[in-house]
Amino acid sequence: MENDISAETPARVNFRNPTLLGLAASALLTVLVIVGSRNLENFDSALFGYTIASIVAFGAIVFRYAVWLQRPATRTYFKRGLQLFFQKRKFARNAAQAAKTLATNLVEQRFIFKRSKTRWLMHGLIMWGCILAALITFPLVFGWVHFKLEGDMGYRPYLFGFPAGPALEGRNITAWLMFHGLDISAVLVIAGCAIAIHRRLKDRGAIAQQQFLLDFVPHMLLLAISVSGLMLTASSLWFDGYMYAFISLSHQALVIMTLFFLPFGKLFHIVQRPASVGVELYQKHSQEMSQAVCPRCHSVFAGQMWIDDLKKVVNKLGYDYRMENGQTLQDYCPRCKRIMRGLAYAAIADRSDKVFAGTRGNIE
């Protein structure tokens, strides 16, 4: 790790590679759909709209992710995270640590619990509802899973065209739960969105900062999807399919809008958040390596590797915080930066000025 931070040209966003990556991702998913559904033999043509939308959205997400990785800071964390993860002798330990971070951050979401318990409940309901729904719908939409009727009431699931497990009895509680999986997920999401919207209407801090497109639209889309989904069940169960085609079309339109909204705004955190596993790995490693010592107060305040990487990023962004004494401003701890500014401020006043004389007479 060299400390050289000689001036480089600030990074420019390049759209060519992300576009190619996005197209490649869409093409790959198309191939997987064709192969996984056995040349579309098991493909449900009623879900064609969803399939196309998923393929396009997947490409768009990959494009957005690739553009995001061009941010100098993101790039540094990404590269360094991979480099640290694949260190030869530490691989097993890193994998165990990453698994643990994954469990506490992404499954248990302890950090959200620390932010607020209601927020944790809200987020848990929406997240698990969406994950449940995604696990059910995407394999069906891609034709990877289908069911065949066996005997009077048995359903046998097929995965990629291969029989997966025994035929399921169609009239017991397990089957009922399975067939109503999407209704259950809808109830979870509606409850979560209700908590979120309640908070956004009541909390002063939230009211001041929220934006309609960023903070309300995602909840409204999720609510609309859930409600229209439940209406489909209601229509077929209790109203003899009344308005089924219309509700089905509306549901599809809403889902497609949400899929296309994924790369933008709030929902992008779904694909972005897992990066926190890499960041935590980076921080842990950086704590175990040599530490940066503030040149002024001599306190240890961060990992040296991190500060060196940060200085390179800052430099790449076009800032130059190098000082006359050979240090860079980022070498100092946050508190010393504040005090140095205070001292610099205090040094400005001309001490021979009359104002300093006060009532004791002149200062010579």
Added chain:
Amino acid sequence: MRQETMFVDPQRCIGCRACGAACRECSTHKGYSMIFVDYIDRSETTATMPTICMHCNEPTCAQVCPADAIKQDENGVVMTALKPRCLDCRNCVNACPFGVPKYNSAMHLQMKCDMCYDRTAEGLKPMCASVCPTGALTFGKYEDVVPLRRTKPVNIHVFGNQRVETKVYLMLPTDAESVEVNSRDSGIDPAIHESWIDTQVEDADKSNEF
């Protein structure tokens, strides 16, 4: 007509820390103060330096954020990190030239002064400015503040080779054009050690953890 902004006058600061207590009341970071009041050289003087976010025109914190979580609003207020995005990487904490952003690892969250967005949006003064007894922290329009003071509002800092322009003003003697954190006479010679008493501050003030 210029927008309302903060005017910081450290020579008026008496170190009462009322600003910090008031800051904890802000709805966007309930219970945590985002203001620092540091002794600059306690063995020599009781002078304190109040530090709030200066709201840079080109914020380094936002640029070094890998998650693009720190946004600037249309009036130039640099907002606290977006909660769904912040990854607790603390790049902003160490990149900020003013030493302003705070973090909390358990919450995976950075927070900073956002000029009391919840209050200013409703035409109220930020918490700190509404309680500061000496006007060291003042909120108002440039043209309203200037006639009231013998000092001059300046929004230019020079850190080493880097010129930083901010939305918040610092009150300086009328012949000064900027604050320069660079040369030896501004007291940042690495050979100068802190006095013992200066090191006896709370850990939170040292690490910026809230």
